[in-house]
Amino acid sequence: MHLTDTQTAQFDTEGWVFLPELFDPAEIALLNREAHRIFAMDREEVFREKDGTTARTAFAAQNYNEAFRRLGRHPRLLDPVQQLLDGDVYMHQFKINAKAAFNGDVWQWHQDYGTWSRDDAMPEPRAMNIALFLEDVTEFNGALMFIPRSHRAGVLQAGHDVQTTSYPLWTIDAESITRLVDEGGMVSPKGKAGSAMLFHSNLVHASPANISPWDRTIVYLSLCHVDNHIRQFKRPEWMAHRDFTPLQALGDDCLATMEGAAAK
Ligand code: SIN
Numbered sequence: 356m357h358l359t360d361t362q363t364a365q366f367d368t369e370g371w372v373f374l375p376e377l378f379d380p381a382e383i384a385l386l387n388r389e390a391h392r393i394f395a396m397d398r399e400e401v402f403r404e405k406d407g408t409t410a411r412t413a414f415a416a417q418n419y420n421e422a423f424r425r426l427g428r429h430p431r432l433l434d435p436v437q438q439l440l441d442g443d444v445y446m447h448q449f450k451i452n453a454k455a456a457f458n459g460d461v462w463q464w465h466q467d468y469g470t471w472s473r474d475d476a477m478p479e480p481r482a483m484n485i486a487l488f489l490e491d492v493t494e495f496n497g498a499l500m501f502i503p504r505s506h507r508a509g510v511l512q513a514g515h516d517v518q519t520t521s522y523p524l525w526t527i528d529a530e531s532i533t534r535l536v537d538e539g540g541m542v543s544p545k546g547k548a549g550s551a552m553l554f555h556s557n558l559v560h561a562s563p564a565n566i567s568p569w570d571r572t573i574v575y576l577s578l579c580h581v582d583n584h585i586r587q588f589k590r591p592e593w594m595a596h597r598d599f600t601p602l603q604a605l606g607d608d609c610l611a612t613m614e615g616a617a618a619k
């Protein structure tokens with residue numbers, strides 16, 4: 356799956372690209388079933404919302420679930436990122452965000468590279484997310500909001516918010532967000548389950564709470580150029596991986612041909 360010149364130009368200028376219906380309904384049904392099974396597991400990698408029960412985010416499922424192991428090496432996700440980062444990549448982080456119906460809490464305004472730089476000493480923003488929708492994302496169920504072009508602002512000042520949600524995050528203040536939105540506006544890519552989006556690691560983004568009756572599960576592969584691996588290991592290995600081996604893509608049918616997909 357190769358990005359066109361128009362798509363790479365959009366990524367450079369705007370900081371994000373949307374890829375509608377990249378995975379088919381059977382592939383998504385398998386992944387979604389496995390995601391909800393993982394949310395029900397009692398594992399340290401599964402963070403809960405403040406209520407202590409609703410799953411918020413599950414880390415590193417590619418290391419303990421066969422369907423997500425395959426997704427983490429899927430050519431439809433790896434190829435465009437290798438193209439944009441110009442070379443081999445390793446998995447810096449892998450997470451499935453639940454944003455559950457009624458109880459899925461906000462993700463405050465932030466840049467992912469802000470965390471990767473401050474917490475993990477990743478040298479440069481030569482890393483990015485590719486996010487895959489496992490459910491339809493609509494105006495009702497907590498779609499992400501991007502500030503286009505904000506990736507050109509470099510790493511912005513941020514405060515470590517350990518209060519707002521159950522998950523500590525380096526967040527950007529209201530004044531900076533107002534200025535960036537004055538300049539770049541806001542977009543909120545939405546679409547069917549199976550759609551994907553790529554976004555620059557310095558792109559400022561957030562998502563509101565989900566008070567709708569519809570879950571909004573999204574899986575994020577945070578891929579980093581192998582030369583740009585992290586230098587500091589203060590977060591758990593399952594949050595900031597230390598295996599810098601270049602990922603080798605599997606076949607395009609690696610999910611379609613899978614049976615069972617039982618967790619190890
Ligand atoms: C994130 O920015 O890391 C998560 C946003 C979301 O899943 O809504």
Ligand code: MN
Pocket residue numbers: 465466467560
């Ligand atoms: Mn983020």
